[in-house]
Amino acid sequence: MTILHVDSSIQGDTSVSRALSRAAVSHLAGLHPALAIVRRDLVAAPLAHFTAAEGADAAVLDEFLAARIVVVGAPMYNFGIPSQLKSWLDRLAVPGRSFRYGPQGPEGLCGGRTVLLVSTRGGVFSDGSPRAEMDHQEGHLRAFFGFLGVADVRIIRAEGLALGEAAQQAALQAAHDTIRQLAA
Numbered sequence: 001m002t003i004l005h006v007d008s009s010i011q012g013d014t015s016v017s018r019a020l021s022r023a024a025v026s027h028l029a030g031l032h033p034a035l036a037i038v039r040r041d042l043v044a045a046p047l048a049h050f051t052a053a054e055g056a057d058a059a060v061l062d063e064f065l066a067a068r069i070v071v072v073g074a075p076m077y078n079f080g081i082p083s084q085l086k087s088w089l090d091r092l093a094v095p096g097r098s099f100r101y102g103p104q105g106p107e108g109l110c111g112g113r114t115v116l117l118v119s120t121r122g123g124v125f126s127d128g129s130p131r132a133e134m135d136h137q138e139g140h141l142r143a144f145f146g147f148l149g150v151a152d153v154r155i156i157r158a159e160g161l162a163l164g165e166a167a168q169q170a171a172l173q174a175a176h177d178t179i180r181q182l183a184a
Protein backbone atom coordinates (compact mmCIF):
# COMPACT_ATOMS: atom_id res chain seq x y z
CA MET A 1 0.00 0.00 0.00
CA THR A 2 0.99 3.62 -0.40
CA ILE A 3 0.92 7.14 0.95
CA LEU A 4 -0.85 9.19 -1.72
CA HIS A 5 0.29 12.83 -1.71
CA VAL A 6 -2.20 15.12 -3.44
CA ASP A 7 -1.83 18.89 -3.97
CA SER A 8 -4.21 21.38 -5.51
CA SER A 9 -2.85 24.83 -4.69
CA ILE A 10 -2.22 27.15 -7.64
CA GLN A 11 0.28 29.20 -5.60
CA GLY A 12 3.44 27.23 -6.41
CA ASP A 13 6.42 27.85 -4.18
CA THR A 14 4.50 30.28 -1.96
CA SER A 15 1.70 27.79 -1.28
CA VAL A 16 1.08 27.08 2.39
CA SER A 17 -0.87 23.86 1.80
CA ARG A 18 1.93 22.49 -0.39
CA ALA A 19 4.53 23.18 2.32
CA LEU A 20 2.32 21.59 4.98
CA SER A 21 1.33 18.55 2.90
CA ARG A 22 5.04 17.99 2.19
CA ALA A 23 5.84 18.17 5.91
CA ALA A 24 2.99 15.77 6.72
CA VAL A 25 4.09 13.23 4.09
CA SER A 26 7.69 13.45 5.29
CA HIS A 27 6.58 12.80 8.89
CA LEU A 28 4.32 9.91 7.84
CA ALA A 29 7.04 8.37 5.68
CA GLY A 30 9.19 8.16 8.82
CA LEU A 31 6.38 6.39 10.67
CA HIS A 32 5.60 4.03 7.78
CA PRO A 33 8.85 3.28 5.95
CA ALA A 34 7.26 0.34 4.11
CA LEU A 35 4.69 2.53 2.36
CA ALA A 36 5.67 3.85 -1.07
CA ILE A 37 4.88 7.50 -1.73
CA VAL A 38 2.77 8.29 -4.78
CA ARG A 39 2.42 11.87 -5.98
CA ARG A 40 -0.58 13.50 -7.64
CA ASP A 41 -0.16 17.20 -8.36
CA LEU A 42 -3.51 18.37 -9.67
CA VAL A 43 -2.07 21.68 -10.91
CA ALA A 44 1.05 20.37 -12.66
CA ALA A 45 -1.08 17.63 -14.27
CA PRO A 46 -4.70 18.81 -14.13
CA LEU A 47 -7.64 16.49 -14.65
CA ALA A 48 -10.26 17.86 -17.03
CA HIS A 49 -13.77 18.71 -15.89
CA PHE A 50 -15.61 15.46 -15.43
CA THR A 51 -18.04 14.59 -18.21
CA ALA A 52 -20.64 11.88 -18.63
CA ALA A 53 -18.98 10.82 -21.87
CA GLU A 54 -15.73 10.08 -20.08
CA GLY A 55 -17.32 7.93 -17.41
CA ALA A 56 -15.19 6.57 -14.60
CA ASP A 57 -11.42 6.97 -14.81
CA ALA A 58 -10.29 3.70 -13.24
CA ALA A 59 -6.65 4.81 -12.93
CA VAL A 60 -7.44 7.71 -10.61
CA LEU A 61 -9.70 5.61 -8.40
CA ASP A 62 -7.27 2.66 -8.38
CA GLU A 63 -4.53 5.01 -7.18
CA PHE A 64 -6.75 6.20 -4.33
CA LEU A 65 -7.81 2.67 -3.37
CA ALA A 66 -4.17 1.55 -3.26
CA ALA A 67 -3.41 4.15 -0.57
CA ARG A 68 -3.35 3.38 3.15
CA ILE A 69 -2.96 7.12 3.86
CA VAL A 70 -4.04 10.00 1.61
CA VAL A 71 -2.68 13.49 2.31
CA VAL A 72 -4.70 16.14 0.48
CA GLY A 73 -3.48 19.73 0.18
CA ALA A 74 -6.83 21.53 0.11
CA PRO A 75 -6.80 25.33 0.20
CA MET A 76 -9.97 27.37 0.53
CA TYR A 77 -10.63 29.23 -2.72
CA ASN A 78 -13.81 31.31 -2.85
CA PHE A 79 -15.22 29.50 0.19
CA GLY A 80 -14.87 26.11 -1.43
CA ILE A 81 -12.13 23.90 -2.83
CA PRO A 82 -9.99 24.52 -5.95
CA SER A 83 -11.72 23.30 -9.11
CA GLN A 84 -8.67 21.10 -9.75
CA LEU A 85 -9.45 19.22 -6.55
CA LYS A 86 -13.14 18.92 -7.45
CA SER A 87 -12.19 17.24 -10.73
CA TRP A 88 -10.25 14.65 -8.72
CA LEU A 89 -13.19 14.03 -6.34
CA ASP A 90 -15.47 13.57 -9.35
CA ARG A 91 -13.35 10.58 -10.40
CA LEU A 92 -13.35 8.95 -6.97
CA ALA A 93 -17.12 8.60 -6.54
CA VAL A 94 -17.81 5.54 -8.66
CA PRO A 95 -20.97 3.54 -7.93
CA GLY A 96 -20.19 -0.09 -7.22
CA ARG A 97 -16.52 0.61 -6.55
CA SER A 98 -16.18 3.37 -3.97
CA PHE A 99 -19.83 3.41 -2.75
CA ARG A 100 -23.09 1.62 -3.41
CA TYR A 101 -26.76 2.12 -2.65
CA GLY A 102 -28.69 -0.64 -0.92
CA PRO A 103 -31.87 -1.05 1.12
CA GLN A 104 -30.26 0.84 4.02
CA GLY A 105 -29.23 3.74 1.78
CA PRO A 106 -25.69 4.62 0.68
CA GLU A 107 -22.77 2.54 1.83
CA GLY A 108 -19.16 3.69 1.45
CA LEU A 109 -16.67 1.08 0.31
CA CYS A 110 -13.42 2.94 1.05
CA GLY A 111 -12.95 2.23 4.76
CA GLY A 112 -9.62 1.07 6.14
CA ARG A 113 -7.66 4.13 5.10
CA THR A 114 -6.83 7.52 6.61
CA VAL A 115 -7.44 10.81 4.83
CA LEU A 116 -5.52 13.82 6.11
CA LEU A 117 -6.90 17.11 4.85
CA VAL A 118 -4.43 19.99 4.85
CA SER A 119 -6.79 22.95 5.11
CA THR A 120 -5.42 26.45 4.51
CA ARG A 121 -7.42 29.67 4.37
CA GLY A 122 -6.95 33.39 4.58
CA GLY A 123 -9.79 33.95 7.05
CA VAL A 124 -11.13 32.06 10.06
CA PHE A 125 -14.01 29.65 9.55
CA SER A 126 -13.57 26.97 12.22
CA ASP A 127 -16.47 25.86 14.42
CA GLY A 128 -17.79 28.63 16.63
CA SER A 129 -16.33 31.46 14.56
CA PRO A 130 -18.72 34.06 13.06
CA ARG A 131 -18.04 32.83 9.50
CA ALA A 132 -18.26 29.09 10.20
CA GLU A 133 -21.33 28.75 7.96
CA MET A 134 -19.30 30.06 5.00
CA ASP A 135 -16.96 27.06 5.11
CA HIS A 136 -17.76 24.95 2.05
CA GLN A 137 -14.26 23.54 1.95
CA GLU A 138 -13.62 21.33 5.02
CA GLY A 139 -17.31 20.44 5.30
CA HIS A 140 -17.45 19.41 1.65
CA LEU A 141 -14.37 17.22 1.94
CA ARG A 142 -15.46 15.63 5.23
CA ALA A 143 -18.89 14.85 3.76
CA PHE A 144 -17.38 13.45 0.59
CA PHE A 145 -14.87 11.11 2.19
CA GLY A 146 -17.41 10.15 4.86
CA PHE A 147 -19.82 9.19 2.07
CA LEU A 148 -17.10 6.96 0.60
CA GLY A 149 -16.84 5.22 3.97
CA VAL A 150 -13.57 6.75 5.19
CA ALA A 151 -14.10 6.89 8.95
CA ASP A 152 -10.65 8.30 9.73
CA VAL A 153 -10.65 11.81 8.26
CA ARG A 154 -8.33 14.24 10.03
CA ILE A 155 -7.65 17.93 9.52
CA ILE A 156 -4.34 19.75 9.58
CA ARG A 157 -5.48 23.37 9.58
CA ALA A 158 -3.75 26.69 9.05
CA GLU A 159 -6.36 29.46 8.99
CA GLY A 160 -6.27 33.21 9.41
CA LEU A 161 -3.28 33.31 7.04
CA ALA A 162 -4.33 36.73 5.69
CA LEU A 163 -4.78 38.31 9.12
CA GLY A 164 -1.26 39.60 9.64
CA GLU A 165 2.14 38.25 10.55
CA ALA A 166 1.28 37.16 14.10
CA ALA A 167 -1.87 35.31 13.07
CA GLN A 168 -0.01 33.64 10.21
CA GLN A 169 2.82 32.47 12.45
CA ALA A 170 0.35 31.12 15.03
CA ALA A 171 -1.57 29.27 12.30
CA LEU A 172 1.59 27.70 10.88
CA GLN A 173 2.76 26.73 14.37
CA ALA A 174 -0.60 25.06 15.09
CA ALA A 175 -0.49 23.12 11.83
CA HIS A 176 3.08 21.95 12.38
CA ASP A 177 2.16 20.91 15.94
CA THR A 178 -0.68 18.80 14.50
CA ILE A 179 1.73 17.19 12.04
CA ARG A 180 4.31 16.41 14.75
CA GLN A 181 1.58 14.74 16.81
CA LEU A 182 0.48 12.41 14.00
CA ALA A 183 1.14 8.99 15.46
CA ALA A 184 -0.19 6.62 12.83
Ligand SMILES: Cc1cc2nc3c(=O)[nH]c(=O)nc-3n(C[C@H](O)[C@H](O)[C@H](O)COP(=O)(O)O)c2cc1C
Nearest residue numbers: 009011015016017075076077078079120121122123
Ligand atom coordinates in the same frame (compact mmCIF):
# COMPACT_ATOMS: atom_id res chain seq x y z
C1 LIG B 1 -8.08 32.16 -5.87
C2 LIG B 1 -8.07 32.32 -4.38
C3 LIG B 1 -9.27 32.37 -3.68
C4 LIG B 1 -9.26 32.48 -2.28
N1 LIG B 1 -10.44 32.49 -1.62
C5 LIG B 1 -10.44 32.56 -0.26
C6 LIG B 1 -11.66 32.52 0.47
O1 LIG B 1 -12.75 32.40 -0.07
N2 LIG B 1 -11.60 32.61 1.82
C7 LIG B 1 -10.41 32.71 2.48
O2 LIG B 1 -10.41 32.78 3.71
N3 LIG B 1 -9.24 32.74 1.81
C8 LIG B 1 -9.24 32.66 0.46
N4 LIG B 1 -8.05 32.67 -0.23
C9 LIG B 1 -6.80 32.71 0.55
C10 LIG B 1 -6.22 31.30 0.61
O3 LIG B 1 -7.06 30.41 1.30
C11 LIG B 1 -4.86 31.36 1.25
O4 LIG B 1 -4.01 32.09 0.35
C12 LIG B 1 -4.23 30.00 1.49
O5 LIG B 1 -2.87 30.17 1.83
C13 LIG B 1 -4.37 29.14 0.25
O6 LIG B 1 -3.58 27.96 0.35
P1 LIG B 1 -2.29 27.86 -0.58
O7 LIG B 1 -1.30 28.87 -0.04
O8 LIG B 1 -1.81 26.47 -0.41
O9 LIG B 1 -2.69 28.15 -1.99
C14 LIG B 1 -8.03 32.57 -1.60
C15 LIG B 1 -6.83 32.54 -2.33
C16 LIG B 1 -6.84 32.41 -3.70
C17 LIG B 1 -5.53 32.35 -4.45
